[in-house]
Amino acid sequence: MIEYAVFFFFASIAVIFAFVVILHRNPVVSALSLVASFFALAVMYVLLEAPFLAALQVIVYAGAIMVLFLFVIMLLNLQRQREEPTRPIQQFLGYLGSAAFGIGLVYYIAKYAAMALPVGPFVADARTVGVALFESYIFPFEMVSILLLAAIVGALLLSARGVQWP
Amino acid sequence: MIPTQWFLILSAILFTIGVCGVLTRRNGITIFMSIELMVNAVNLTFLAYARQFHQLHGLIFVFFVMAIAAAEAAVGLAIFISLFHHRETIDVDEANLMRW
């Protein structure tokens, strides 16, 4: 009973703040609404019995990536720019296309994707995830660390002013 | 316990909102944020199925998706900064050098 209430409350928060993200004209408010949406999604992850990933979602997404977004918005002083309204034809086609896509997706999921509830506990805490990461998925784990290094170097080079390319 | 289907429907709704944002906004950073919204909707789908079939692979995949999305956000924002240094605007309609 309480689970359903929590689910509906946080699902509506996620959806409402997602709408604010795409509709508000000020990028700072969009970014903060996205943070709220991520927080609501983290609660969804807890409902899906993955508390470790819920904590990771808040730490990585809401706590680091969105701070990066906010820094870039404030660094470039983007809130002062008036964003020109999108051309009407693009707006119309965009809303129409995405609405059609969304309605079709939700309809077919509701019709065909009914599944029985899983039985038994699902142990997804830090220990089991850690064991799986370091045993079965050790190669992607190491490759992701190299990928992050490449991303750091790339980001530094791309955003530096006055870099003399040889 | 909440049926998995409800999580899939929520994920579909969030994904659609992300698609709408990508298609109808001109500000590059907002488009990027809509892309992050789409990625999170997909994460939710992975976790819903991971719980449904009691498999850890879904969680590990979400873990890697988060790490890669972080790298992508960093590099994408660096590209936007570089674009801003050249053009003084983040409007994606102004980045039209390759238009024929």
Add this chain to the structure above:
Amino acid sequence: MAGIDKVDVALSLLKIVIVVGALLNVTPIMVWVERRGSALIQDRPGPNRVGPFGLFQAIADAVKFFLKEDIVPLGAHKWLYTIAPMFGLVPALTTIAVVPWGRPFVLRGGRVFEPIVADLNVGILLIFALASMSVYGIVTAGWSSNNKYSLFGGIRSSAQMISYELALTLSAISALMVAGSLRLTDVVWKQTGYFVLFNTIKLPSWNVLSPAMWLSFVVFSVAAFAETNRLPFDFAEADAELVAGYHTEYSSMKFALFFMSEYMAMATMAALVVTLFFGGWDIPWYNEPATFGGFLLSAIAFVIKVSILLFIFVWVRWTIPRLKYDILMKVGWKVFLPLAVVNIVLVAWFIAERWI
């Protein structure tokens, strides 16, 4: 779902009331300690007019906060300006939920009373997650005030906070490795044992007393100072440089909320240091029995340890000068982060050799 156990709910509410009440009372006590302690260090009397030893000064301050005019600057983003203090307050109030503050004891009727509001499996990750949310309070406050000093203070301080978050997390991992679990109750239970040296001396097995953890203790304490924006890392406020940093334009209750959230975050960080390194509620050389008396003694021991640590926070603030900003960032990334990583390897080696 089975029926809700009313006694469980009542006990949880009682725990929440105790913890939140204690945390809300930290601010007036810390204000007094700060002002008299700083006066002691600087060889001056400090506030001593309002009540005996100036003890009612905090009440006078609270009354002043209630009665001051609430100004919203022209050009500020009204909505974000108003909710920014809440971004700082919510993490400060909720992170204390996973910290154990006493020994679990058995009530009449066989029920075990665990003095921790939420004994999560991923306990400490909640603290790190909510600590990273507190960055938003500062950034939003700095930006929405429409004031360049606030913006500078906000951005510098949030950059510092996210840099030292890494060192904080990695150095806490070594204490978690020793305990083998992310729950803070397990971390404390592991420290209730004893180290036996040379078959004669019995030391309590607190993490701070084992040599492999000294480095992580230092790194964690420094990162805790940086996370709560206390000197020598207080670029958010920077009294002499940025007017008042990110809370320049805030007055009366909104400023009071920032003020309170800083002291509550300080108390939570001190509680975390005590739990990870100083044995939490463990009384050294005494096995507390699982009764109400044992619980009371362990809770008092916890409060004493946190108080000593809070006094050290105040002491350091008025002793060490502020670091220059670029040196602070350099030290955060180039010194503390590698030290934290090296420490993980060191503790892993100690655990493999069974010296811990």
